[in-house]
Amino acid sequence: MxxxxxxxxxxxxxxxxxxxxxxxxxxxxxxxxxxxxxxxxxxxxxxxxxxxxxxxxxxxxxxxxxxxxxxxxxxxxxxxxxxxxxxxxxxxxxxxxxxxxxxxxxxxxxxxxxxxxxxxxxxxxxxxVPARIGDYTDFYTSVHHATNIGRLFRPDSPLMPNYKWLPIGYHGRASSIGVSGQSFPRPKGQTLPPGATEPVFGPCKRMDYELELGVFIGQGNALGEPIAIDDAEEHVFGLCILNDWSARDIQAWEYQPLGPFLSKNFASTISPWVVTLEALAPYRVPFERPQDDPKPLPYLQGMANSALGAFDVQLEVRLLTQRMQAAKEQGAIISRTSYRHAYWTVAQMVAHHTVNGCNLQPGDLLGTGTLSGPTLDQAGALIELTAGGKNPISLPGGETRSFLEDGDSVEITGWCEKPGAARIGFGLCAGTLLAARH
The missing domain is CATH 2.30.30.230 (Fumarylacetoacetase, N-terminal domain)
Incomplete structure (x- = not known):
């Protein structure tokens, strides 16, 4: 460390x-x-x-x-x-x-x-894109995001039984990861309209962003050799901002039983600058959990991880509609949060990813999953901010959004700042949703 x-x-x-x-x-x-x-x-x-x-x-x-x-x-x-x-x-x-x-x-x-x-x-x-990304794994490390999403579909039991025991993740698509400034057409796919018994095919109607951080792997590990949690950060080069765009209606129809597929693999946008873990040393904070929650299993526990395994990275999301862009406005701030609220740390993600012998390689990318904080204004996706689209957010100029519209741009910034330390920034992660191709 x-x-x-x-x-x-x-x-x-x-x-x-x-x-x-x-x-x-x-x-x-x-x-x-x-x-x-x-x-x-x-x-x-x-x-x-x-x-x-x-x-x-x-x-x-x-x-x-x-x-x-x-x-x-x-x-x-x-x-x-x-x-x-x-x-x-x-x-x-x-x-x-x-x-x-x-x-x-x-x-x-x-x-x-x-x-x-x-x-x-x-x-x-x-x-x-700063590295050749061989593999991309997206995690689900915010308990607040997992709870908010769970409440939309399972009000009586929002968290799955395994959530507080292991870092949930799925293997994503590396080929469609682009750098800030990326634009892409609205994805198409199968969806199941409300009340319907058969799916339809067409453009996604519930496009969303996801506020995340990306974790770039440095030195890898040999196949069959797990990385111990106390050694995990020696295998992490640095962090960037990540927007893992999501087609929520496509996701709802496809995600069971094997998880996200076409709802996620059409585009992911990262900031171009990789901030090293060494640069972030002044902004380490203790890894904390509620006392009543289960303690991680031994392979997910470490003294250094408990003492200073989390990072206080401030994160902000701005939404720019076509009207705002035409008027050269800065956009509307729709969310602010911090990475310190994550339920699982960088070291725990690496340790869990490799505990079965999986070999990571230099340039592999891990996503933290949507980084929502404990209050609604710290939610990291529109599906949370709008309660699944039921409560549209209000924007300057009288505009509203339940989900993203064609031409909308999302800008995510991240920084660390406190008295007695130099301010550290991540630059800009910006992307634009275009109309679906005919």
Whole structure:
């Protein structure tokens, strides 16, 4: 588990002026990774690190041969079109590279003149999915979301008997995961209209978003070798924002007996920046549960996980209708919550995923599931906010929504902030629902 070190010092300042601006997502204490290339170019993707409004091109940095030892080896691995090679090296290499980057980007660093030539403004770059995602597993770690959904279908017994014993998950589709800015047509599929005895085929009528975080796996494990909970975070490279779009009416018809399928696999959107667990160290909080709830089985318990296994990541959802976009409005905030309310931690997800011998690989993505908080205004999906569509939410300008309409965009942001620590941001995760294709 990563603890505080010199890279977290809130007094650090960068020679990149925009990294020192109040409210920036990307101060020198963050240094998240992304895949990018110059906008409107046919150049190969490369890996960069965000610093203020700039991107430090790690391929260009590697050519300067300024870093040696483990940091130099990690930088060489990062001189690629995806993060997979760096992810595979493990936390010691990640930390060595982070420290070298932090020192080279600080005010007064002798490397400033050379590194300046390796910067590109973020608004002149095209960002891409940061890793080759071999597999994607979506979990269900918010007990508040599970309870809210359960009440819609099972009012007398909203939680399934297994929920408080194990992290529920299903294997999703990696090929349709896109980066912020993704747009996609309204999905089609089978649905069962209310009162009908036979399904119909057509466009989804109950499109929804899901507020989640994505967990990128770093170094993997061999087939047949479980990852112990005390070692689980050594296999996690970092976190991003994830919107796992959902077709609720398709889901309702198909999900029994094997779970979601076409209702989920048409699109998932992630933020381009991967914030490392090391950067989030100041925002660790204890993993807590109600005292009356069952204690996790031994393989899901660990002292470090109990002490500091949760993360206080603030999350916000904005909805932009076509009218709002045409008027260049910022959109309506419809939900705010925190990741600290999750019922299962990152380490527990990894430990449970591998306890049967499943082998994770660098670049695999785990979704947290919808991250709803304990009150309705912290719900992470429209199906909760509107009680299954029965209570539409009111938006500025007189508009309402039960579910998403064609042209709607959803923007999710995440950040960590508290006195005595630097603000850490995740950037933007935005996506737009288009009309169904004929």
């Amino acid at each position: 990563t603890l505080l070190n010199e890279t977290h010092d809130p007094s650090l300042r960068s020679w990149v002026p925009s990294a020192n601006q109040p409210g920036t997502d990307f101060p020198i204490q963050n240094l998240p990774f992304a895949a990018f290339r110059p906008a409107d170019s046919a150049q190969h993707l490369r890996i960069g690190v965000a610093i203020g409004t700039q991107i430090l091109d790690l391929t260009a940095l590697a050519r300067l041969a300024l870093f040696t030892g483990e940091a130099g080896s990690a930088l060489k691995a990062a001189s690629s079109d995806s993060l997979n090679r760096l992810m595979a090296l493990g936390p010691q290499a990640w930390s060595a590279l982070r420290l070298a980057l932090s020192r080279a980007l600080r005010q007064g660093a002798p490397e400033q003149a050379q590194l300046s030539a390796a910067l590109i403004p973020q608004d002149q770059a095209e960002l891409a």
